[in-house]
Amino acid sequence: MNSIKTYQLQYILLAILLIFFFLLNISLGSVKIPLRDILNILMGHSIEKESWQYIIVNYRLPKAFTAILVGGGLSLSGVLMQTLFRNPLAGPFVLGISSGASLGVALLIMGSSLFVGTFASFLVSGFSIAMAATIGSFLVLLSIIVVAHRIKDTMALLIIGLMFGSITTAVVSVLSYFTSKESLQQYIFWSFGSLGNLSWTQLALLSGLFLLGVFITIAVLKPLNAFLLGENYARSMGIQLKKSRFLIILAASILAGGITAFAGPIAFIGLAVPHLTRQLFKSQNHHVLVPATILFGAILMLICDTISQLPTSEYSLPINAITSIVGAPVVIWLLVRKRKMVF
Amino acid sequence: MGELVAVVGANGIGKSTLLRTLANVQNRLSGEIKVKSKELKRYSPVQLAREISVVLTEHIPAKNLSVIEVIALGRQPYTNWIGSLSEIDKEKVKEVISLVGLDTLQHKNCFELSDGQLQRVMIARALAQDTSIILLDEPTTHLDIYHKAYILKLLKTIAKKTGKAILFSTHEIDLAIQLCDKMLILDKNETTFDEPCHLISKGSFQNLFPKDLISFNNETGTFKINK
Known part of the structure; x- marks a missing residue:
């Protein structure tokens, strides 16, 4: 079996790229700040312009860290789902987790338009949106786990997840049909995804969820590798199917649900990054694949975020559109060039 | 016996x-x-x-695993919680590969193999499980x-x-x-x-x-x- 040592060079390369794009990400924006000052701020020195320091510490740094967590977490979630369902089209959202979050947010934003005045604006603050998304994705996650416990067939679970997704999407459509223009707009803005709205407290919470997801994944690395041979072989090698499946779903859901709650439903990354990683590392061994995917996802998300803030302009584009516009051609190019998918 | x-x-x-x-x-x-x-x-x-180890009729889903990787997975009942191979495990895998005659194929991917070769790989995997x-x-x-x-x-x-x-x-x-x-x-x-x-x-x-x-x-x- 290939071990991590075999891929030392690639890991070092990825780590360098990550640092490079991290620095690039925080040095670009609507306000020009010289790199020397940025490094000074990062080192903890104070600089002359307090406004620059404020921008870096309270806006750009949390956003860059959010990008790393979102990219890494969604990609890891994608690997877990693709291995569990043995399906290259599976991603973090196949089980309807993002639809659940969307439903929560839709209920909050569109439902609160029934109230008027200050109470409504209190309801639709950034924090309550995150709460609604968390509750929504958690409820879907809960029903998936209940169903997963009763159903033996993993493929049936996949279909049920898709059905959950359809139901919640339909309810959101009905809600948006009856809601006011302003609420609809607000909902659509949320669905574009955003990395920039997190405070340091929220970022700490997101990091906690991310680490929890990673720890559970480490605990199921062995079953994940066994699942490469299919469930029956895995069982014959002493893997406890139900327990492993439960933990894999739990890890993927915590990652995808937590990220959607704080950053909105971000498409594409979770589906594509695992494929990109497999092309680069040519390994299916999860010991190699898991750390590589997290690094790769974080880098790609940083790049997408750098592009979306349209350097030197005052506008920033919806991150959800950028991930697909940047990422999809890369995947198409890789598959066409190699003419074969590594899965 | x-x-x-x-x-x-x-x-x-x-x-x-x-x-x-x-x-x-x-x-x-x-x-x-x-x-x-x-x-x-x-x-x-x-x-x-x-x-007890098994060789089933179903195809393995991950076709781009190499022969040696598939066989090494057979060591899972003996590996630690994270599934890394010890020297004993590696020795056993080598032994099985030569017993089944897969030396020249061991670094090929499974999708490159014929049905007969693949069947030998699955038998080798069962052997590596040492049951x-x-x-x-x-x-x-x-x-x-x-x-x-x-x-x-x-x-x-x-x-x-x-x-x-x-x-x-x-x-x-x-x-x-x-x-x-x-x-x-x-x-x-x-x-x-x-x-x-x-x-x-x-x-x-x-x-x-x-x-x-x-x-x-x-x-x-x-x-x-x-x-």
Whole structure:
């Protein structure tokens, strides 16, 4: 079996790229700040312009860290789902987790338009949106786990997840049909995804969820590798199917649900990054694949975020559109060039 | 010690069901299963994985695993919680690769292999699991007559060399008669278990299938189409 040592060079390369794009990400924006000052701020020195320091510490740094967590977490979630369902089209959202979050947010934003005045604006603050998304994705996650416990067939679970997704999407459509223009707009803005709205407290919470997801994944690395041979072989090698499946779903859901709650439903990354990683590392061994995917996802998300803030302009584009516009051609190019998918 | 045993019988008689039940992949309908005089249900999953390994008819989903990676996965019941291979595990994998004759193929990917080669890889994986019993569900389907014979001969050699009990289901009754130590014949009315030559002299193969189309020739040990 290939071990991590075999891929030392690639890991070092990825780590360098990550640092490079991290620095690039925080040095670009609507306000020009010289790199020397940025490094000074990062080192903890104070600089002359307090406004620059404020921008870096309270806006750009949390956003860059959010990008790393979102990219890494969604990609890891994608690997877990693709291995569990043995399906290259599976991603973090196949089980309807993002639809659940969307439903929560839709209920909050569109439902609160029934109230008027200050109470409504209190309801639709950034924090309550995150709460609604968390509750929504958690409820879907809960029903998936209940169903997963009763159903033996993993493929049936996949279909049920898709059905959950359809139901919640339909309810959101009905809600948006009856809601006011302003609420609809607000909902659509949320669905574009955003990395920039997190405070340091929220970022700490997101990091906690991310680490929890990673720890559970480490605990199921062995079953994940066994699942490469299919469930029956895995069982014959002493893997406890139900327990492993439960933990894999739990890890993927915590990652995808937590990220959607704080950053909105971000498409594409979770589906594509695992494929990109497999092309680069040519390994299916999860010991190699898991750390590589997290690094790769974080880098790609940083790049997408750098592009979306349209350097030197005052506008920033919806991150959800950028991930697909940047990422999809890369995947198409890789598959066409190699003419074969590594899965 | 070390016996090669074939399970034969008509389609739908329950060969696969029997093997799957023995491997604890599906629950038994009735009766008792004992492995080394201990009730099957009393084994923990890992303990059982150290006693029984399987070769199934299903294809493995991850086709781009290399041969050596698939075989190394067979060491899972022995590896630590994270699944990294110890020196003993690596030694065992090497030993199995040379036993099954996969030295030249070990770094190829599974999608590059022929059906016969792939079947050898799956047998090697089961061997790497280092169990006293190996169960194989129709290991010779989709293979040409040469590779059918090759796989069965390989199983026979493995049984003799390693002292393992190898039980496989098959439709190649004539090949099985030539190679197996014992055969289990599943039939609607009775189940017989004996050495192939005794089974022939008892006429056990005569009633295996309806006589209107094919009949068993006791002298050649093969089935012939009635003309």
